[in-house]
Amino acid sequence: MRINDHPILSFPETETITFSYQGREINAKRGETIAAALHNAGITELRNSGDRERGRGLFCAIGKCSSCLMKVDGVPNVRTCITMVQEGMEVEKQTGFPEIPSKSTKLKSEIIEKKSPEVLVIGGGPAGLRASLTAASAGASVLVIDENPLLGGQMIKQTHKFFGSSDQEAGERGKDIGDRLSREVSDHPEIEVMTSTSAVGIFEEKVGIYKNREKFLKVDPEKTIVATGATEDMIKFPNNDMPGVYGAGGVQTLMNVYGVKPGDRVLMVGAGNVGLIITYQLLQANVEVAAIAEIASEIGGYFVHAAKIRRHGIPIITDHRVSRVEGTEKVERAVIEEVGDSGEVIQGTEKKFDVDVVALAAGLSPSYKLLNHGGCELEFQPALGGHVPKRDKRMRTTREEIYVAGDASGIEEATSAMLEGAIAGADAALSIGKGGPGEEDIIRDAREKLEKLRAGSYYDNLRSGLQEVEKPSRTKEQ
Ligand SMILES: Cc1cc2nc3c(=O)[nH]c(=O)nc-3n(C[C@H](O)[C@H](O)[C@H](O)COP(=O)(O)OP(=O)(O)OC[C@H]3O[C@@H](n4cnc5c(N)ncnc54)[C@H](O)[C@@H]3O)c2cc1C
Numbered sequence: 001m002r003i004n005d006h007p008i009l010s011f012p013e014t015e016t017i018t019f020s021y022q023g024r025e026i027n028a029k030r031g032e033t034i035a036a037a038l039h040n041a042g043i044t045e046l047r048n049s050g051d052r053e054r055g056r057g058l059f060c061a062i063g064k065c066s067s068c069l070m071k072v073d074g075v076p077n078v079r080t081c082i083t084m085v086q087e088g089m090e091v092e093k094q095t096g097f098p099e100i101p102s103k104s105t106k107l108k109s110e111i112i113e114k115k116s117p118e119v120l121v122i123g124g125g126p127a128g129l130r131a132s133l134t135a136a137s138a139g140a141s142v143l144v145i146d147e148n149p150l151l152g153g154q155m156i157k158q159t160h161k162f163f164g165s166s167d168q169e170a171g172e173r174g175k176d177i178g179d180r181l182s183r184e185v186s187d188h189p190e191i192e193v194m195t196s197t198s199a200v201g202i203f204e205e206k207v208g209i210y211k212n213r214e215k216f217l218k219v220d221p222e223k224t225i226v227a228t229g230a231t232e233d234m235i236k237f238p239n240n241d242m243p244g245v246y247g248a249g250g251v252q253t254l255m256n257v258y259g260v261k262p263g264d265r266v267l268m269v270g271a272g273n274v275g276l277i278i279t280y281q282l283l284q285a286n287v288e289v290a291a292i293a294e295i296a297s298e299i300g301g302y303f304v305h306a307a308k309i310r311r312h313g314i315p316i317i318t319d320h321r322v323s324r325v326e327g328t329e330k331v332e333r334a335v336i337e338e339v340g341d342s343g344e345v346i347q348g349t350e351k352k353f354d355v356d357v358v359a360l361a362a363g364l365s366p367s368y369k370l371l372n373h374g375g376c377e378l379e380f381q382p383a384l385g386g387h388v389p390k391r392d393k394r395m396r397t398t399r400e401e402i403y404v405a406g407d408a409s410g411i412e413e414a415t416s417a418m419l420e421g422a423i424a425g426a427d428a429a430l431s432i433g434k435g436g437p438g439e440e441d442i443i444r445d446a447r448e449k450l451e452k453l454r455a456g457s458y459y460d461n462l463r464s465g466l467q468e469v470e471k472p473s474r475t476k477e478q
Pocket of ligand 1: 123124155228249412
């Protein structure tokens with residue numbers, strides 16, 4: 001299942017380590033996740049769900065869902081998609097609802113530490129990294145955490161050259177932008193980085209964070225910037241929980257970050273930019289794509305991406321929905337059907353594809369749960385992808401000490417995420433007496449660039465959604 005030959009990426013050999021899965025010895029590469037190592041060994045069923053005996057496989061691959069929960073060294077509910085494999089680990093399939101582990105397990109949760117950075121940034125994607133750099137450059141001490149083992153968020157798997165504004169890194173590969181920002185952050189003397197570390201709750205004065213398998217920390221920052229990104233949307237159809245149904249971004253993580261193929265033959269669902277780009281990346285990894293099914297009558301992504309796919313002879317079948325997947329223990333077949341103008345299924349139009357992977361590129365929703373838990377006022381704004389926090393033009397939510405930036409504030413792009421991160425980072429620093437006129441310039445400049453990015457009729461809906469949420473009800477607009 002390893003990708004050996006890739007036009008852009010290389011996956012250098014690292015030390016081989018051994019762990020056990022259900023008592024069986026498995027070889028892995030140091031630096032890969034448990035889920036990636038299992039996939040490479042051909043094991044795609046990772047757990048059985050709830051009280052039902054249904055196998056579940058990887059879906060998001062970035063720690064956002066529960067599909068990959070397994071028992072690791074006796075500890076249940078470990079997100080194996082973001083937990084690095086280690087020598088001698090004991091990994092077991094989890095069935096039903098787990099029990100709380102006994103004290104004799106390797107969980108070290110009794111260790112509690114305290115930390116007091118001036119600014120805590122939750123999420124090390126483009127928004128969080130830019131926010132960290134901006135706040136730290138103004139003189140604030142920053143702690144940035146990310147629950148994934150690597151910094152960079154979604155950028156680390158974007159091998160294509162970015163679209164977006166010409167003065168916002170367009171034309172550069174997303175991966176290279178992510179690597180550059182991650183290096184700058186890691187090298188900055190005022191920034192402390194903690195990866196494999198999740199924020200689990202925002203309380204009245206403290207934020208609770210958990211360093212995977214090591215310790216809990218109580219952080220009491222003066223300002224918190226929430227840059228938790230987005231979650232891939234699921235589509236309802238029979239057997240959508242069968243191993244082999246992935247979020248398209250999950251497929252991308254497996255391939256482009258860990259160099260592991262998700263399967264042999266894929267049906268992509270969704271012909272927006274994400275579906276089109278990941279289809280092309282599957283081809284680059286030598287994975288066959290049977291077709292792209294798109295429920296709308298038009299392809300949503302850019303013409304240039306669709307043209308590349310068509311040149312490879314892959315049909316993009318519009319006006320079709322995925323109606324079910326079939327298989328005994330994992331996906332063996334996918335069935336799509338034509339839909340009419342009002343969304344009704346047209347009988348007798350079934351098309352079957354023998355595939356072992358169905359990748360869903362059906363949209364993203366902001367990851368708002370921490371903001372909700374922290375008491376920030378939210379609003380449902382379909383134009384922004386779902387529930388988003390109300391905020392002012394300096395990205396302050398209705399809880400004055402909490403900021404938001406990037407996809408967590410509404411689904412856009414990495415370019416806008418970085419600009420929002422710069423605004424949040426600069427204002428957080430200013431509000432604790434750091435920085436000065438330079439930070440005001442950063443905010444003004446970023447706002448102007450955002451306005452330019454969001455200009456034009458394509459963004460009419462986005463702009464009206466933003467107008468609704470950029471009206472905080474409790475904080476003072478500056
Ligand atoms: C296939 C594809 C192609 C794309 N192409 C482009 C493009 O060409 N141009 C462009 O501008 N944009 C593009 N994008 C969009 C871009 O990747 C995103 O808009 C951008 O990554 C959003 O940045 P972010 O920092 O808000 O979130 P993310 O990049 O998602 O980062 C959020 C981070 O927060 C972490 N996190 C979440 N919850 C917690 C928690 N509780 N505790 C700790 N950490 C947490 C996550 O692990 C993650 O690393 C593309 C996206 C995809 C999927």
